[in-house]
Amino acid sequence: MKHPRFPSRAVRRTAPFLRPISVMRALTPSRIAALALAGVLASVVPHAADAQRGRFERPPANGVYATCLRQSELYSTASQNTPPIAEIQPGREMVVVDKNGQWLRVFANTDPPDTRQSDEPEFGSEAPPPISGWMLDQGIVTTNTPNGDLIVFGAADAAEQAASVPDPPPGMAEQARLLYRRVVLMFPQSHWVAEAMYRAADIRWQIQKADAATLPSAHEKQAYLREQMDENEMKAVMKYFPNTPWADDAAFDLIDNKLCGDWQGSEQCPEKETDYYLQYVHDHPNSPRAAEALYDALWRQASAGDMWAADGNAKRAQQDRDHARGILSELEQRFPDSSFTARGAEVVFKIDQGIAIYAGARE
Numbered sequence: 001m002k003h004p005r006f007p008s009r010a011v012r013r014t015a016p017f018l019r020p021i022s023v024m025r026a027l028t029p030s031r032i033a034a035l036a037l038a039g040v041l042a043s044v045v046p047h048a049a050d051a052q053r054g055r056f057e058r059p060p061a062n063g064v065y066a067t068c069l070r071q072s073e074l075y076s077t078a079s080q081n082t083p084p085i086a087e088i089q090p091g092r093e094m095v096v097v098d099k100n101g102q103w104l105r106v107f108a109n110t111d112p113p114d115t116r117q118s119d120e121p122e123f124g125s126e127a128p129p130p131i132s133g134w135m136l137d138q139g140i141v142t143t144n145t146p147n148g149d150l151i152v153f154g155a156a157d158a159a160e161q162a163a164s165v166p167d168p169p170p171g172m173a174e175q176a177r178l179l180y181r182r183v184v185l186m187f188p189q190s191h192w193v194a195e196a197m198y199r200a201a202d203i204r205w206q207i208q209k210a211d212a213a214t215l216p217s218a219h220e221k222q223a224y225l226r227e228q229m230d231e232n233e234m235k236a237v238m239k240y241f242p243n244t245p246w247a248d249d250a251a252f253d254l255i256d257n258k259l260c261g262d263w264q265g266s267e268q269c270p271e272k273e274t275d276y277y278l279q280y281v282h283d284h285p286n287s288p289r290a291a292e293a294l295y296d297a298l299w300r301q302a303s304a305g306d307m308w309a310a311d312g313n314a315k316r317a318q319q320d321r322d323h324a325r326g327i328l329s330e331l332e333q334r335f336p337d338s339s340f341t342a343r344g345a346e347v348v349f350k351i352d353q354g355i356a357i358y359a360g361a362r363e
Contacts, residue, residue, distance in 0.1 A: 034335035039270035041140025063095035066106065066142040067182045068286035074133035078103035085133055086110060086198045089171070090155065093185075095130075103134045141186075149187035153196055153236040156180045160203065177203040194237070198246035205253050219262040221269065229253075252280060267307045270358075271320070278327075291331060295340035302347050303358035314361055321351050327355045 068091075073084035078100045088094070098105035107130040117328035141148045156179035163172035178202035183192050210217055212227035220226050226313045235248040241247050253275050277297035281290050301324035308317035328348045331341040350357055 010081075014253055020229070035227060053255065057097050057158055058282065063097045063107070063142060064142045065186050066094040066096045066140055067091055067152065067180075067186065068135075068140050068177070069152070070139040072135045072137050074106070074108060074131065076133055078105075078134040084180055086131055089133065089178075090159070091182055093130075093182070094140075096140070099223040100134075100135070102137050104137050104140060105132070105134050107132050111215045149192050152179055152186065153192045155221065156183065156196065156199070160199065161310065163203075173203055173207060192294050194244055194246045197233075197241070198237045198249055200254060201237055201250065204233060205229050205256075209256060217261070221260050221262055221264045221266060223258050223260060228257050228332035230258065244311050245288050248284045251284055252289040252293065255280060263307075265307065267304045267311075267316070267320075270304040270307070273297075274304070274323075291335040291338040291340040294331050294335075295344050298324045298344045301327065302351055305351070306356045306358040324348060324351060 068088055071091055072088045073080075073087040074083060074088055076085050083264035086108070088110070093109040095107045095185050097107065098307060109130050111128055113231050141152055141232045145151065159172055159179060162168055163176055170340045177200045179242050180196040180203070183190060183196035184200070187193065190196075204305050208227075208229040210227065215227050217226045234254055237250040238247040258276050259273055261267075263269040274297045276294040277300070281297075282285075284290060289294070305317045305319075305321035305324065308314075308320060325348055328341075328344045331338065347357055
């Protein structure tokens with residue numbers, strides 16, 4: 001299967017348009033254990049599924065795990081003659097416990113989506129318990145639905161694409177994330193699990209990254225002084241699915257937490273960041289992101305050269321610019337058909353022409 005690059009490209013490009021998700025609720029062992037319905041969950045990737053599970057308090061033992069692909073109204077009885085008691089959003093956790101014609105009796109989770117583990121309550125949780133009611137059997141996927149994993153993944157992908165346009169529908173990114181999480185939990189034997197787990201983590205990462213960029217601390221030079229993105233889900237992808245493109249993607253995203261917020265004229269920042277990207281290529285030589293990492297390193301070396309030149313240190317400027325040329329050679333040898341190689345060639349051309357790369361340096 002060809003490794004798609006849509007998720008990160010689209011979400012990164014449009015992250016400022018995505019609405020931030022709410023505070024994460026604690027996952028206690030009892031809550032996780034309660035969710036393991038008898039006969040529902042397989043055990044191929046049990047720990048990966050545990051990392052994505054929700055917060056049902058007392059799921060019925062004879063239930064079937066499910067989710068909805070469209071906004072669904074929940075009624076107190078199997079009838080639309082009374083106002084709905086709740087609206088269940090796509091991707092929410094549900095347990096189907098009964099069926100009456102075209103109606104399903106379900107327990108549905110309505111607590112807010114999560115954001116970062118550091119924001120969890122230290123003691124306990126205020127997450128509301130699931131609510132019970134009846135809903136029409138329309139757009140409901142259960143663990144028994146043929147090709148259910150493919151259907152839910154497709155709905156998640158469609159929601160992610162909808163979230164990638166300017167001024168997207170409210171909550172679309174969160175909806176995509178929830179649907180990806182349902183793939184992991186409901187269909188742990190599916191070959192889509194690793195990708196779904198990464199995409200859910202990546203959406204969360206990009207939303208947090210966009211939120212962090214709006215804070216005053218975003219301009220701090222030292223990475224530890226900035227708001228950090230929660231790394232737990234990315235590290236879970238790397239732990240449970242090592243040596244996969246998704247683990248490579250997760251490791252690439254983690255570099256964000258190491259970067260300087262604002263270089264503040266310090267050549268140390270781009271030079272250190274170069275090392276991070278080159279180390280990534282060393283550790284993940286077959287990664288789909290290797291060419292991108294090499295370009296990121298090249299651009300930083302070219303920028304550091306401009307900064308040294310502006311400070312009157314021609315020797316250091318030449319060293320960093322020569323380093324950039326060396327990285328371009330590696331790009332040309334390993335990834336001759338990559339657009340990142342073409343972009344690197346353009347940067348080196350500017351270096352040779354005496355054109356500044358770094359916007360903070362004078363030509």
